Amino acid sequence: MAKQKIVLAYSGGLDTSIILKWLKETYDAEIIAFTADIGQKEELDGLEEKAxxxxxxxxYIDDLREEFARDFIYPMFQAGALYEGQYLLGTSIARPLIAKRMVEIARAEGATAIAHGATGKGNDQVRFELAAAALTPDIEVIAPWRLEQFREQFPGRAEMIAYAEKHGIPVTASASKPYSMDRNLLHISYESGVLEDPWFDASAPSxxxxxxxxxxPEDAPDQxxxxxxxxxxxxxxxxxxERMIPLHVMEKLNELGGKHGIGRVDMVENRFVGMKSRGVYETPGGAILFTAHRKMESLTMDREVMHLRDSLISRYASLVYNGFWFAPERLALQALVTESQKNVSGTVRLKLYKGNVIAAGVKSPVSLYNPNIATMEADPTQAYNQGDATGFIRLNALRLRVASGVEQQKAGK
Structure with a gap:
């Protein structure tokens, strides 16, 4: 009888290396390791041999970088998504793509389960499993960190390192990097370890x-x-x-942003599972793209369309952060976003300087800005009659006058 097949999201780090061996032993299963190349670069070296x-x-080591940029990063940036006013969702947006490819491999290989190394305290477990549920509702998900048997065997890092040594699994775990790191095309995140103390200064020279x-930023070019x-x-x-596909745009902007120290964020955020956590992020290209996109919208997007879309940014960002990328409500919001972007076309000029992205000009063939109307000088088109503002203000003030009169009456004035 054929063995059960399990597709494991594999990074080659300590956790997933241990989990690969543990799953094979515990479930007597055939383990198919899957790594998504979404921009980790040298982290992918030697992974196939190690697995x-x-x-x-x-x-499977699949190059998903262009799909990641085109179908995930770009639609999210069209929505102006920013979680809790700071986080550009670099880790969050990668998880649904990884889950999508995992279930595709599971179908192709006849696997009955997928597995991941996310802990029971984090957001990633939710993101992976909600995406899998939306795409393949009948597939089993194995999350070892949520299994008592696994936690009893590996109560800490020391036990995992000892297990790796026993089984000849090469791992890198040292005090020289006392934090965890996740990298992709959009960003790098750093958390846990020394960063769990929110008073720890991650920007210090040391x-x-x-x-x-x-x-x-202090070491960035003076020009x-x-x-x-x-x-x-x-x-x-x-x-x-220079015209570029989305992947190359992100690579170029990362290069420019990194050179000028742009896109660093240090924040305490609210995880979906209920706790607060501290994260430090580098999103150089994303920070440039986010600012440029907003500047382009300011010139070309209708006021009420912009305000409607903006009222949904927090909701959209939470959907991405919490793992609902494939949910019908996110898809519905995306349809609205796509419609809002039909005239967001033109050119934005920015100045990059020591961690700052500074507006330096914007132009568009479909600009809604009319200098003849906006001018403080005489309006040659007479499109705007300043006298019309009198009635406009009077009508908008009507309810305020009525409410004020009621309050004064109550006060006996």
Whole structure:
């Protein structure tokens, strides 16, 4: 009788390396390791060989970078999504893509289950499993960190390292990097370890080596650099006059942003599972794209459409953060967002300087800004009659006068 097949989301780190071996032993199953290449770069080196040596029967390392940029990052940035006013959702937006590919592999391989190394305290377990449920409702999900048997065997890192040594599994776990890190095309996140103390200064000179995508703003060039981004229907299609696919746009903006120390965020956020957590993020290209997109909208988007979309930003960002990317409400919001972007086209010029993204000009062939109407000088078109404002103000003040009169009457005035 054929063995059960389990598809494991595999990174090659300590946790998933241990989990691969543990799943094979505990379930007497065939383990198919899957790694999504979403921009980890050198972290992917040697992964296939390591997974096979650890016990995987098959390894998938799929290049999903362009799909990630085109179908996940770009639609989210069209929505202007920002979680709790700071976080550009770099980790959150990657999880539904990973889950999507996992269930595709599971179907192709005839696997009955997928597994992941997310802990029972984090957001990723929710994101993986909600996406899987939306795409393949009958597939089993194995989350070892939520199983008492696994936690009893591995109460701490020391036991995991000892297990790895016993089974000849090479792992990198040292005090030189006392935090966890997650990297993709959009960002790098750092959390846990020394960062669990919110008073710990991650920007201190002694911690410069932690950051991989950006220089310290204090060490960035003393000369500002200009960059121009061209948009078509809300999507950036060219940088400095060179047309690019979304993947190459993100790579170019990461290079420029990193050079100037742009996109660092240090925040305490609210996890979906109920606790607060501290995260430090580097999102150099994303910070540039977010600012440029908003500037483009300011010139080309109708006021009421913008205000309607903006009223939904918090909701949209929470859906992404909490793992509801494939939920019908996110898809419905995306349809509204797509409609709102049909005229968000033109060019934005920005100045990059020591951690700052500074507006330096915006133009569009479909601009809604009319200098003849907005001018403080004489209006040659006479499109706006200043005298009309008298009635406009009187009508808007009517309910305020009525309410004030009632309050004065109550006070006996």
């Amino acid at each position: 096979l040596n650890t016990g995987a029967s098959k390894v 911690n410069k080596d932690m950051y991989l995508l950006s220089v310290d 500002a650099e200009y960059v121009e981004l061209e948009f078509e229907q809300g999507n950036c299609v060219a940088v400095n006059g």
